[in-house]
Amino acid sequence: MTVLEHETATAERWRAGRLPDGARRGLPGMLTVLAGHRTTFGLSVLAGALNQGCGIAANTLGAYVVVRALGGADTGDLWRLTGLLLALVVVRAVATWVEAWLSHELSFRILARVRQWIYWAFHRIAPGGLLRRRAGDLVSTALQDSESLEIFYAHTSIYIAVAAIVPPAALAVLASWSGWLALALLPWLAAAYTVPFWLRTRAAAHGRAVRERTAAVNVEVVDLIHGLREIAVFGRGADRRDRIARATRDLAAAQRAQAARGGLETALTGLLVSAGTLSVLALGVALTSAGRLDLAALAPAVVLGAGTFGPVLTLLNVTRVWGITSAAADRVFDLLEEPAPVPDDGTAPPPAEPVEVAFRGVSFRYPGAAGWAVEEIDLVVPAGRTLALAGHTGAGKSTLGHLLLRWFDPQRGRITLNGADVRDLPHAELTRLVGHVPQDVFLLHDTIRSNLELAAPGATPERIAAACDAALVTPFLDRLPDGLDTVVGDRGARLSGGERQRVAIARALVRDTPVLVLDESSSQLDVLSEREVQAALDRARAGRTTLVIAHRPATLRAADAIAVLERGRVVDVGTHEELLARCPAYERLVRSQADTTVSLTGADEAPSPREEGRR
Numbered sequence: 001m002t003v004l005e006h007e008t009a010t011a012e013r014w015r016a017g018r019l020p021d022g023a024r025r026g027l028p029g030m031l032t033v034l035a036g037h038r039t040t041f042g043l044s045v046l047a048g049a050l051n052q053g054c055g056i057a058a059n060t061l062g063a064y065v066v067v068r069a070l071g072g073a074d075t076g077d078l079w080r081l082t083g084l085l086l087a088l089v090v091v092r093a094v095a096t097w098v099e100a101w102l103s104h105e106l107s108f109r110i111l112a113r114v115r116q117w118i119y120w121a122f123h124r125i126a127p128g129g130l131l132r133r134r135a136g137d138l139v140s141t142a143l144q145d146s147e148s149l150e151i152f153y154a155h156t157s158i159y160i161a162v163a164a165i166v167p168p169a170a171l172a173v174l175a176s177w178s179g180w181l182a183l184a185l186l187p188w189l190a191a192a193y194t195v196p197f198w199l200r201t202r203a204a205a206h207g208r209a210v211r212e213r214t215a216a217v218n219v220e221v222v223d224l225i226h227g228l229r230e231i232a233v234f235g236r237g238a239d240r241r242d243r244i245a246r247a248t249r250d251l252a253a254a255q256r257a258q259a260a261r262g263g264l265e266t267a268l269t270g271l272l273v274s275a276g277t278l279s280v281l282a283l284g285v286a287l288t289s290a291g292r293l294d295l296a297a298l299a300p301a302v303v304l305g306a307g308t309f310g311p312v313l314t315l316l317n318v319t320r321v322w323g324i325t326s327a328a329a330d331r332v333f334d335l336l337e338e339p340a341p342v343p344d345d346g347t348a349p350p351p352a353e354p355v356e357v358a359f360r361g362v363s364f365r366y367p368g369a370a371g372w373a374v375e376e377i378d379l380v381v382p383a384g385r386t387l388a389l390a391g392h393t394g395a396g397k398s399t400l401g402h403l404l405l406r407w408f409d410p411q412r413g414r415i416t417l418n419g420a421d422v423r424d425l426p427h428a429e430l431t432r433l434v435g436h437v438p439q440d441v442f443l444l445h446d447t448i449r450s451n452l453e454l455a456a457p458g459a460t461p462e463r464i465a466a467a468c469d470a471a472l473v474t475p476f477l478d479r480l481p482d483g484l485d486t487v488v489g490d491r492g493a494r495l496s497g498g499e500r501q502r503v504a505i506a507r508a509l510v511r512d513t514p515v516l517v518l519d520e521s522s523s524q525l526d527v528l529s530e531r532e533v534q535a536a537l538d539r540a541r542a543g544r545t546t547l548v549i550a551h552r553p554a555t556l557r558a559a560d561a562i563a564v565l566e567r568g569r570v571v572d573v574g575t576h577e578e579l580l581a582r583c584p585a586y587e588r589l590v591r592s593q594a595d596t597t598v599s600l601t602g603a604d605e606a607p608s609p610r611e612e613g614r615r
């Protein structure tokens with residue numbers, strides 16, 4: 001197992017709330033993560049300090065050797081000094097290598113953890129918490145923001161420590177030669193340390209702009225890729241290209257502003273280094289003329305003075321992008337600290353099976369929404385029976401399904417499984433009890449087998465085959481080149497709409513939950529596919545407690561009971577025939593659906609306008 005694999009396997013999940021209030025973002029967050037890697041960090045700082053210290057010492061000694069050689073020093077002394085110089089160069093080379101190795105070991109370990117935490121954060125807040133976020137923005141945080149932290153862990157953090165150790169030590173050596181020279185250097189050195197603070201407000205604004213606009217470009221690109229088919233069909237390629245061009249222009253403007261400010265910081269620092277070195281030189285010359293400094297010490301003192309700035313310059317090189325790093329850290333920690341939309345702290349034992357589902361006085365409003373999506377819902381689905389939810393679009397049908405799956409918790413009321421509140425069950429237990437066939441089926445770019453195993457890792461071939469038979473996947477498997485091992489393409493693009501739905505039903509059957517939420521597809525299928533999907537759904541429902549979000553009259557007729565929803569409220573519950581006889585809202589609803597699919601009275605599909613035209 002490699003180090004990174006080990007990190008990935010052993011990293012604990014990030015607990016939202018781990019950072020105290022007021023230390024949620026930027027540097028405090030990054031230091032909290034660093035605290036878990038003290039030893040590697042300490043060794044990296046040691047190697048960095050040795051690298052910089054040996055560099056300054058070698059340059060200073062080099063100047064001394066030249067001065068001594070010009071003064072006609074003894075050859076033996078010169079060889080000894082040159083030998084010492086060589087030793088410093090070798091130690092520095094080794095320290096450079098060790099520093100680069102350890103600092104990157106440190107940063108890549110941390111990045112491996114951060115990526116894991118980000119993945120778990122997605123997992124924790126999904127799916128309820130993801131509905132408000134855009135895919136491109138999440139991709140940006142998962143890939144680019146986390147990557148931006150590398151510069152802090154591999155360089156900035158280490159050079160903050162090295163710059164705090166080496167220049168004061170070099171200054172102390174200079175002071176031991178001449179207190180006046182050290183004093184002449186001190187204000188310039190102190191000023192160089194403060195350069196990043198002079199422009200910090202602008203640096204932070206630039207960093208935020210760069211990260212946010214990078215995310216905006218990602219959002220556009222991800223939307224473009226997801227919507228390529230629709231964009232091509234509607235001929236909107238030029239519009240999308242313009243949008244991406246605008247987003248890219250905005251990003252380039254932010255990057256230019258960031259680079260211009262970075263250039264200003266570099267120029268200011270260069271000015272301070274030159275002024276400090278010149279001060280030492282001018283004062284050194286004056287002291288030498290006055291006979292208060294040995295002439296042989298002048299050149300080494302100036303070289304030492306200039307070298308004292310070295311670690312500060314290295315640090316400033318990396319703090320130029322500090323705004324970007326800290327904005328990236330903010331985005332990462334915002335995600336890591338985002339609370340789960342529903343807490344997973346239930347410990348109740350699982351209810352006995354078969355399971356009765358009940359909604360008791362349930363009201364729910366989406367985060368940030370003004371009104372209730374569903375209100376005062378009282379419904380019971382007896383064990384093993386099917387309740388269909390009927391209602392016009394936006395009536396709240398899917399919301400009830402999502403509440404049963406616990407994507408959100410209702411603000412009022414309870415949802416129970418055989419009397420046990422879903423909030424009291426561990427999340428893993430709830431997913432074992434309640435299965436879901438969504439309206440918009442998502443299949444991974446993988447084989448059909450892998451897509452089925454997603455629901456039940458390690459499912460036996462017999463179990464998979466039985467689910468495929470029941471969901472009527474087997475008949476079309478025989479037509480595919482590799483059967484179960486056929487790769488379905490991106491989001492299942494190589495399958496037809498009906499085939500995708502049947503794979504999704506088979507997936508729910510492999511999971512074999514006692515409760516099912518079936519969100520029936522509202523998209524139209526051809527009559528044959530329609531019948532096959534319907535047959536697969538009927539088999540999936542058999543023996544299970546099922547909440548079916550119905551869009552087709554055939555589904556309504558097949559249900560044991562139907563709840564009619566209007567604007568989030570249940571207006572009536574009954575069988576198809578009872579509701580037809582007494583509920584005008586239901587009658588209107590079925591009539592409007594029958595116009596396009598099935599006749600009110602029986603199983604015959606209504607002719608499509610096209611078929612009608614042919615007659």
Ligand SMILES: Nc1ncnc2c1ncn2[C@@H]1O[C@H](COP(=O)(O)OP(=O)(O)OP(=O)(O)O)[C@@H](O)[C@H]1O
Nearest residue numbers: 131366369373391392393394395396397398399400
């Ligand atoms: N993520 C969300 N955030 C805010 N409001 C939402 C969200 N999802 C749904 N809504 C709103 O909640 C209400 C109920 O929506 P829901 O999707 O449950 O209706 P539905 O009956 O399933 O509709 P459809 O048949 O079109 O799927 C609607 O007013 C809808 O706009």
